[in-house]
Structure formats: C-alpha cells, structure tokens
Amino acid sequence: MDERTAAVGDGKAAAAEEGAGRGGRVPGPATETFVAHRNLLFTVAYEMLGSAADAEDVLQETWLRWIEVDLAEVRDRRSYLVRMTTRQALNRLRTMSRRKESYVGSWLPEPLLTTPDVAEDVELAESVSMAMMLVMETLSPTERAVFVLREAFDVGFEEIAAAVDKSPAAVRQIAHRARRHVDARRPRAAVPPGGARAAVESFRRALETGDLQGLMDVLAPEAVLVADGGGIKQASPRPIVSADKVARLILGGIARRGITLTGTAAVVNGGPALVLRIDGEFDGVLSFRFEGDRIADLYYVRNPEKLTRVASATALSRH
Structure with missing residues (x-):
C-alpha cells in the first residue's frame, strides 16, 4: 500500500509512513493534515450524499487534489479541506440524483455501524440519523x-x-x-436513549416470538415501514403505513416463508437498530424513528450493496 492509498483508506498506516512519500512527491505535512481531519471530511461527505461508498470516493478525489496544493499558500488547512470535500461531494450529488431516478423501489441512505461517541453527541446523532x-x-x-x-x-x-x-x-x-x-x-424530539433501547428490545422479542399484539403495542398507530432492496433483494416497492399493516406484513412474511428471523441490537447512524438474520444468515439492517415511547418509522435496508459498513464501526466527527 503506497502512502496515497494509505492516507485515504487507513489513517494509522498513513501516519506510520509519514514523510516517506513516493520519490518525495507527497510531502509529510499533507498526509498528516489529511489524516488528522479524515473523520470530519468523511462525515461531511456522508451527510451530503447518504452513501458511504460515494463518500469514500469523494475523499479519494479530495486527497488527489490536496497533495498537489502548495501548503505555504493555505492559511487554514482544515477549512481548505472541507471546502475541497464539499465541492467534490456536490459534483457527486448531482450524479447520484440521476442514479436515484432509475433506482428500483424505495431509496434509503447507506447505514453505518457507529461508535458509541456518535450516539453520545446528540447533534451529530441527529444529523446522521x-x-x-x-x-x-x-x-x-x-x-x-x-x-x-x-x-x-x-x-x-x-x-x-x-x-x-x-x-x-x-x-x-x-x-x-x-x-x-x-x-x-x-423529526420530532426523540425518546431518551434508554426508552428507545427498551422499545427496540420489545420489538425484537415480539418479532422473534411471532407476537402480533406485542408488535403492534410497540408501534405508533401510523407507523411507516420503508424497505430498500435496490432490485436485488425483495422489498415492498412502496412504504407500508399503519401499525396493523406493518406488523401483519412482517409476521405474515415470516410465517408464509417458514423462516426464522432473529435480531441483534446495534447502534446504526447514532441510534438503536437491529441487525436481522434469516435462518442465521445476515439479511439487513433495521433502523427506527421514535415518537414518545413507540416506534414511528422503520427503515429496512436489504440491498447488499449498501451493507458494507455494518461489520465494523465507522468513526464520525464534527471537529
């Protein structure tokens, strides 16, 4: 791995190779600055795009432009990098708009397994929810x-x-x-974290035991389920509205297919979520929005192309 790749994909590796460069082309301070702000730059790009894969591409493009900059002419390196990242993300966002027009079914952001500090930062957690x-x-x-x-x-x-x-x-x-x-x-003010976790746990138990009433009890009356299969995995093409329809669709699908559905608690995009498995095989990520102590919205991402960032936590930052 050369230093250019390391700086974008692995901050620790880049820092270890500081100053090595390739024939002196990559100055040490450029790598050091980029690595120091990488989490911030990724967060900016991700919030603008809703796609971790596209955010990584934006960071790659930003890096390639950054190493050509004369640092002596840069007064504020952090601001300069944020500006470069924003411009690249804007270009990518316009391209993505055309892609979404031909997307099969409902489109949801790419879910990120996040570190505990993201959930503790209320403003950051809300902005990436x-x-x-x-x-x-x-x-x-x-x-x-x-x-x-x-x-x-x-x-x-x-x-x-x-x-x-x-x-x-x-x-x-x-x-x-x-x-x-x-x-x-x-979205309305969220329920306190403890209440949200309790609601998700109640949902999980009802899901795994086939308890229709238990599932409906934890859902808001007008609960909405949005599923994203991207044309690769089966998913309802339109949102499902009402606690009764959502609960019956989920449990009816389990019974009809004769499958075992299990959920593991996780923190995704700064909030409580479930990683779902069908007959022990990873199937997707289910995130939630809450109203009071009930689940108001459910976001189920099944598209495998969007599930590459839930195996390990992604570090996000506002600083």
Missing part, C-alpha cells in the same frame, strides 16, 4: 451542502460561500430557506 438524512434528500444539492456545513459543522457563511461558489449574502438566504424547509419536516 436515517430520518434526518431522508429529510435532507428533499433539499436541492446546494441547499443540502449549505445546510450540512452550517447546521452540522457550524461553518461560517464566507467559508460556505467559497465552497459552493455563491456570495455570502446568497448563502445566508439559502441557509434560511433550507433551515425553514428542514424544520417543517424535522
């Missing part, structure tokens, strides 16, 4: 970039303006419009 990521899908690419940088990372208007090629005055207007749009659709 499935519910919030879906709200941000309703923004235009520029609105999403401005909203993410301003609300999640507290970036100044002038810095954002440089990243999105707008004037600071225009960015203020975009930020106001995006915030108003998101606030109108923002």
Whole structure:
C-alpha cells in the first residue's frame, strides 16, 4: 500500500509512513493534515450524499487534489479541506440524483455501524440519523451542502460561500430557506436513549416470538415501514403505513416463508437498530424513528450493496 492509498483508506498506516512519500512527491505535512481531519471530511461527505461508498470516493478525489496544493499558500488547512470535500461531494450529488431516478423501489441512505461517541453527541446523532438524512434528500444539492456545513459543522457563511461558489449574502438566504424547509419536516424530539433501547428490545422479542399484539403495542398507530432492496433483494416497492399493516406484513412474511428471523441490537447512524438474520444468515439492517415511547418509522435496508459498513464501526466527527 503506497502512502496515497494509505492516507485515504487507513489513517494509522498513513501516519506510520509519514514523510516517506513516493520519490518525495507527497510531502509529510499533507498526509498528516489529511489524516488528522479524515473523520470530519468523511462525515461531511456522508451527510451530503447518504452513501458511504460515494463518500469514500469523494475523499479519494479530495486527497488527489490536496497533495498537489502548495501548503505555504493555505492559511487554514482544515477549512481548505472541507471546502475541497464539499465541492467534490456536490459534483457527486448531482450524479447520484440521476442514479436515484432509475433506482428500483424505495431509496434509503447507506447505514453505518457507529461508535458509541456518535450516539453520545446528540447533534451529530441527529444529523446522521436515517430520518434526518431522508429529510435532507428533499433539499436541492446546494441547499443540502449549505445546510450540512452550517447546521452540522457550524461553518461560517464566507467559508460556505467559497465552497459552493455563491456570495455570502446568497448563502445566508439559502441557509434560511433550507433551515425553514428542514424544520417543517424535522423529526420530532426523540425518546431518551434508554426508552428507545427498551422499545427496540420489545420489538425484537415480539418479532422473534411471532407476537402480533406485542408488535403492534410497540408501534405508533401510523407507523411507516420503508424497505430498500435496490432490485436485488425483495422489498415492498412502496412504504407500508399503519401499525396493523406493518406488523401483519412482517409476521405474515415470516410465517408464509417458514423462516426464522432473529435480531441483534446495534447502534446504526447514532441510534438503536437491529441487525436481522434469516435462518442465521445476515439479511439487513433495521433502523427506527421514535415518537414518545413507540416506534414511528422503520427503515429496512436489504440491498447488499449498501451493507458494507455494518461489520465494523465507522468513526464520525464534527471537529
């Protein structure tokens, strides 16, 4: 693994190779700075794109441009890297919009198994939650970039303006419009972590025992199930609405197929989730949104192309 690859894919390896370079092409300080901010840059890209795979591609593109920069001309390296990452993510976001138009069935963000500190950071956990990521899908690419940088990372208007090629005055207007749009659709305040974990545990027990009433008791009356199979795995093409329909669909499917469905508790995108297995084989990730002490929304990702980041935790950062 050369230093260019290491800096993007493995911060520890890059740090160990600091200063080695390839024929002196890669200066030590460039690698050191990139590694120091890699988690932040990945988080920015992921929040903008909703895809870990595309976020990694954005980091690769950012790295290749970063090593060509004259660091002596850079006043604030962190801001410069965030700006570069944002520009690359904006380009990728426009490409993704075309891909989503031909996507089979419902589209959900790529789930991330996250470290405990993400759940402890309330603002970060909300910003990467499935519910919030879906709200941000309703923004235009520029609105999403401005909203993410301003609300999640507290970036100044002038810095954002440089990243999105707008004037600071225009960015203020975009930020106001995006915030108003998101606030109108923002998920309600979540139940405390202990209550959320208890609700998920009750859901898991009812799921594994086939307890229809127990399942309905933990679901909000207008609960909504959204499943993403991407045309690769079977999934309902449209959201299923109401606790009764959701519960009967899940348990009816289990009974009809004669399978054993089990769930293991996990923290995904900063919130409680279940890793589901069918007859012992990994099948997908089920995330939740809560209202009070009940589950209001269920997000089931089955598309195997989106399940590469649930085997080990991904480090995210707002700093």
